[in-house]
Amino acid sequence: xxxxxxxxxxxxxxxxxxxxxxxxxxxxxxxxxxxxxxxxxxxxxxxxxxxxxxxxxxxxxxxxxxxxxxxxxxxxxxxxxxxxxxxxxxxxxxxxxxxxxxxxxxxxxxxxxxxxxx
Amino acid sequence: xxxxxxxxxxxxxxxxxxxxxxxxxxxxxxxxxxxxxxxxxxxxxxxxxxxxxxxxxxxxxxxxxxxxxxxxxxxxxxxxxxxxxxxxxxxxxxxxxxxxxxxxxxxxxxxxxxxxxx
Amino acid sequence: xxxxxxxxxxxxxxxxxxxxxxxxxxxxxxxxxxxxxxxxxxxxxxxxxxxxxxxxxxxxxxxxxxxxxxxxxxxxxxxxxxxxxxxxxxxxxxxxxxxxxxxxxxxxxxxxxxxxxx
Amino acid sequence: xxxxxxxxxxxxxxxxxxxxxxxxxxxxxxxxxxxxxxxxxxxxxxxxxxxxxxxxxxxxxxxxxxxxxxxxxxxxxxxxxxxxxxxxxxxxxxxxxxxxxxxxxxxxxxxxxxxxxx
DNA sequence: GTGGTCTAGACCACC
DNA sequence: GTGGTCTAGACCACA
Numbered sequence: 001x002x003x004x005x006x007x008x009x010x011x012x013x014x015x016x017x018x019x020x021x022x023x024x025x026x027x028x029x030x031x032x033x034x035x036x037x038x039x040x041x042x043x044x045x046x047x048x049x050x051x052x053x054x055x056x057x058x059x060x061x062x063x064x065x066x067x068x069x070x071x072x073x074x075x076x077x078x079x080x081x082x083x084x085x086x087x088x089x090x091x092x093x094x095x096x097x098x099x100x101x102x103x104x105x106x107x108x109x110x111x112x113x114x115x116x117x118x
Numbered sequence: 119x120x121x122x123x124x125x126x127x128x129x130x131x132x133x134x135x136x137x138x139x140x141x142x143x144x145x146x147x148x149x150x151x152x153x154x155x156x157x158x159x160x161x162x163x164x165x166x167x168x169x170x171x172x173x174x175x176x177x178x179x180x181x182x183x184x185x186x187x188x189x190x191x192x193x194x195x196x197x198x199x200x201x202x203x204x205x206x207x208x209x210x211x212x213x214x215x216x217x218x219x220x221x222x223x224x225x226x227x228x229x230x231x232x233x234x235x236x
Numbered sequence: 237x238x239x240x241x242x243x244x245x246x247x248x249x250x251x252x253x254x255x256x257x258x259x260x261x262x263x264x265x266x267x268x269x270x271x272x273x274x275x276x277x278x279x280x281x282x283x284x285x286x287x288x289x290x291x292x293x294x295x296x297x298x299x300x301x302x303x304x305x306x307x308x309x310x311x312x313x314x315x316x317x318x319x320x321x322x323x324x325x326x327x328x329x330x331x332x333x334x335x336x337x338x339x340x341x342x343x344x345x346x347x348x349x350x351x352x353x354x
Numbered sequence: 355x356x357x358x359x360x361x362x363x364x365x366x367x368x369x370x371x372x373x374x375x376x377x378x379x380x381x382x383x384x385x386x387x388x389x390x391x392x393x394x395x396x397x398x399x400x401x402x403x404x405x406x407x408x409x410x411x412x413x414x415x416x417x418x419x420x421x422x423x424x425x426x427x428x429x430x431x432x433x434x435x436x437x438x439x440x441x442x443x444x445x446x447x448x449x450x451x452x453x454x455x456x457x458x459x460x461x462x463x464x465x466x467x468x469x470x471x472x
Numbered sequence: 473g474t475g476g477t478c479t480a481g482a483c484c485a486c487c
Numbered sequence: 488g489t490g491g492t493c494t495a496g497a498c499c500a501c502a
Contacts, residue, residue: 009302009486022220045303045487081221088217093228096214097235099206102140103199107232110211114225117215126492152474163494168476184363185399185474185502244477258456270489281479286491303487303489317457324453329464332450333471335442338376339435343468346447350461353451363501399502 009044013052018061018080021072028074032062035070059083119160127162131170136179136198139190146192150180153188177201237278245280249288254297254316257308264310268298271306295319363398367406372415372434375426382428386416389424413437 020026032038035053039046053070056062061076073079100110119134121127138144150156153171157164171188174180179194191197218228237252239245256262268274271289275282289306292298297312309315336346374380386392389407393400407424410416415430427433454464 019220048486051486084217084221085223088221088223089231092214092217093231096210097232099202099210102137103202103206105206107229111225111229113207113211114215128492153476154474164475165495166493169492171475182475183502185500187474246477255456271491272489283480284478287477289490300490301487302491303485305489320453320457324457324459325467328450328453329467332446333468335438335446338373339438339442341439341442343465347461347465349443349447350451401502405501 010048010051010055013038013042013044013049014055017052017056018084021061021076022080022084026072028072028076030072031069032072128166128169128173131156131160131162131167132173135170135174136202139179139194140198144190146190146194148190149187150190246284246287246291249274249278249280249285250291253288253292254320257297257312258316262308264308264312266308267305268308364402364405364409367392367396367398367403368409371406371410372438375415375430376434376438380426382426382430384426385423386426 017026017032020032026032033041035046035049039049042049053062053064057064057070060079061073062070063073064070099105100107121130135144135150138150144150151159153167154164157167160167171180171182175182175188178197179191180188181191182188217223218225239248253262253268256268262268269277271285272282275285278285289298289300293300293306296315297309298306299309300306335341336343371380371386374386380386387395389400389403393403396403407416407418411418411424414433415427416424417427418424453459454461
């Protein structure tokens with residue numbers, strides 16, 4: 001796992017966890033890696049993983065069971081999608097359209113790239 | 119001018135300047151606001167504006183003339199677009215397509231929103 | 237450590253760091269002094285050390301690891317030498333030859349001083 | 355006339371004047387350009403030329419005659435050479451030898467370049 | 473007036 | 488503990 005400079009590491013970890021869940025690699029009710037295990041895996045301080053897990057807990061995506069570990073909530077996928085859709089439609093997409101306008105990029109260009117990538 | 123929490127203020131200032139130039143509000147060869155004047159205007163410390171201007175100078179977007187001020191370079195628009203296009207096609211667009219895939223959003227939806235916004 | 241009047245302190249600090257590396261006193265992969273520790277050592281403000289380290293980072297001479305410190309890059313010596321050689325052959329040496337010409341100093345004089353110093 | 359970023363403009367002007375004198379383009383007892391005329395010529399503020407002339411006056415290289423102008427002193431060449439030799443042998447040459455040592459450049463290389471240039 | 477450098481010190485994020 | 492950002496203010500050089 002590699003981290004970007006300009007985004008908080010704990011948020012990048014949270015994103016990674018959310019992605020695993022969305023991709024159905026980590027399923028509801030399943031235990032996710034322990035803080036210490038995960039910290040060693042991705043070569044990061046345990047406190048940073050704690051922050052990521054705490055953030056995901058606040059967003060109702062994972063759940064903590066004392067002495068046992070963290071678990072994917074049943075409503076995790078739903079809440080991740082809600083969050084991500086909110087970010088997507090309210091932040092990412094408007095930013096993209098603004099960039100397109102500033103750079104004078106036509107929608108057809110985007111469409112072409114999208115179809116090529118697909 | 120309002121600043122976001124999660125991005126360094128000096129970078130937001132640099133973005134603002136670049137935007138003014140792209141929108142042809144500040145033209146090549148023209149003087150941009152002096153450091154201290156601008157700092158007062160947007161209610162930040164002069165050092166923060168200095169960092170923004172220094173960054174833009176490194177990017178060959180503005181130019182400094184001792185004792186006179188900062189000026190928009192002839193190649194400013196070109197350099198801003200080069201930078202922004204690089205970010206757009208190499209970072210923003212791939213991230214967007216990844217989000218669309220994860221959220222199972224079809225391209226037609228994006229197209230619809232784009233046309234409505236237009 | 238003593239500073240000259242006519243050169244920015246942060247650049248003199250950067251030069252000092254580069255010199256330690258060239259002299260193999262600070263080796264690749266090794267941690268260099270923390271910003272605040274170094275600032276106290278050489279009796280300057282921490283921000284001044286930050287500027288020096290940021291400059292060296294831009295020149296690909298040192299590397300930052302969040303919360304850990306700055307480290308000498310593997311390619312540090314190479315990059316320092318590249319930079320210094322460029323300055324030496326394109327700026328210092330032509331200036332020296334020009335001075336010699338103006339002052340009517342013969343090359344044999346330089347040679348003599350060089351051999352005596354050696 | 356073009357100015358470097360990293361050296362005070364008034365010193366670059368003083369260097370230029372000294373060079374003209376050393377090259378016998380401006381001779382002892384002759385009037386050098388008036389402050390205002392020179393300032394216009396090289397597109398610099400008159401105050402900056404005043405500083406340069408004042409500095410040269412302190413170094414006994416030029417002389418001011420009220421209402422008439424600045425003149426090259428008889429001892430100008432001598433004083434310039436004294437100054438320059440001092441700088442050359444006490445500052446430039448030691449710095450060059452230090453650079454050579456750090457970069458592991460042999461004297462023969464310098465000699466070769468010198469002879470080629472000559 | 474312009475810009476540049478430096479200081480002292482606060483606050484935040486990450487290890 | 489590490490580094491990064493920002494502030495307020497002093498001082499200097501150049502136009």
